Amino acid sequence: MNPKKPVVVKLIETEYSFGMNVADAEELRRALLNSPGVESAYCGRTRARLLAGLLKLRSRLLPRNKRTAPGKVTYFSVLMAGVGLSRSPQFLFAKNRAVYLFDCWPEHRESIRRYLSEAGVQNVIINSHRFVSEIESMGLNLRAHYVPEAVDTEAYSVLPFERKDIDVIEFGRKHPDYHRKICESLELNDRRHQYEVLDTRDAFVESLARSRVSICFPRTMTTPGLDPKFEFCTMRYLQSIASNCLVVGKAPADLIKLFGYNPVIEADLENPEEQMESILDNFDTYREFIERNRKTLCDNHTWKHRAADILAILAEDL
Numbered sequence: 001m002n003p004k005k006p007v008v009v010k011l012i013e014t015e016y017s018f019g020m021n022v023a024d025a026e027e028l029r030r031a032l033l034n035s036p037g038v039e040s041a042y043c044g045r046t047r048a049r050l051l052a053g054l055l056k057l058r059s060r061l062l063p064r065n066k067r068t069a070p071g072k073v074t075y076f077s078v079l080m081a082g083v084g085l086s087r088s089p090q091f092l093f094a095k096n097r098a099v100y101l102f103d104c105w106p107e108h109r110e111s112i113r114r115y116l117s118e119a120g121v122q123n124v125i126i127n128s129h130r131f132v133s134e135i136e137s138m139g140l141n142l143r144a145h146y147v148p149e150a151v152d153t154e155a156y157s158v159l160p161f162e163r164k165d166i167d168v169i170e171f172g173r174k175h176p177d178y179h180r181k182i183c184e185s186l187e188l189n190d191r192r193h194q195y196e197v198l199d200t201r202d203a204f205v206e207s208l209a210r211s212r213v214s215i216c217f218p219r220t221m222t223t224p225g226l227d228p229k230f231e232f233c234t235m236r237y238l239q240s241i242a243s244n245c246l247v248v249g250k251a252p253a254d255l256i257k258l259f260g261y262n263p264v265i266e267a268d269l270e271n272p273e274e275q276m277e278s279i280l281d282n283f284d285t286y287r288e289f290i291e292r293n294r295k296t297l298c299d300n301h302t303w304k305h306r307a308a309d310i311l312a313i314l315a316e317d318l
Helices: 023-033 045-061 108-120 129-136 176-188 203-209 234-244 253-259 270-283 283-300 303-315
Strands: 007-014 039-043 073-082 098-104 123-126 141-146 166-170 211-216 246-249
Touching: 007 023, 023 039, 023 045, 023 073, 039 045, 045 108, 073 253, 073 303, 098 108, 098 303, 108 129, 123 129, 123 303, 129 141, 166 176, 166 203, 166 270, 166 283, 176 211, 176 270, 203 211, 211 234, 211 270, 234 246, 234 283, 246 270, 246 283, 270 283
Parallel strands: 007 039, 007 073, 073 098, 098 123, 123 141, 166 211, 211 246
Antiparallel strands: none
């Protein structure tokens, strides 16, 4: 019997939420806890608030973005960009402190800088390649790394193509003009269009599995005023691919780089009605493309792959 690998990373867990879609963060959490050398470090709500207060006080008296301590356990936190110290309470006494941040947008820059400084983070891992330089320019003594988002493919369902009875699904942020145009066309052609908010995770997973086409645009196209250079790949693309949907919309450059090709059918913004009807009328011709996308995802872009990347980064300092 092989001896158990010593614990090198403790994943911080508290009664506070991740500050984001809990189910999405849970996929990364499971992948980390299923990795050798990782165990949970739970902290109750009252203790978390107390430690967070002490951590904030200590940061004012003694800056802590110092070099890591070789041979010591790394405490690791999974967070939405800019959330509070109460979700990283054990950083108060940890020698090595690292964090994975979702949703690193320019408007969160100051709250991210404040959190990283107060928490004394030494390694920050983020889902945006273009935001690495933003963090490096903050003047903090830390290392910034890019590890893109992923999915746990086992958390999503795959139905035979003939059992898919939802023609088009839209979830999350919508491209207003595109949504309006295809809504009218899909209704006119008696197509089934799912775009209402789904109340439960199970309903979301089921609806994705039943859908033929999933509409995905980057936030830089759905929210006016955002800098296009901060476009990055989010989980909605990967969740759709995991469910054997044909993704139509706009592929972020990071997604194309990850897959080595464009896994998205680029939306015709001028004539979306005609394009969508053509896609649905000829859906069978996309089966090979859809299956290729899912295989590429399963082979290279699950949270199991990302957990290995994260642990390799942390191991560099130990």
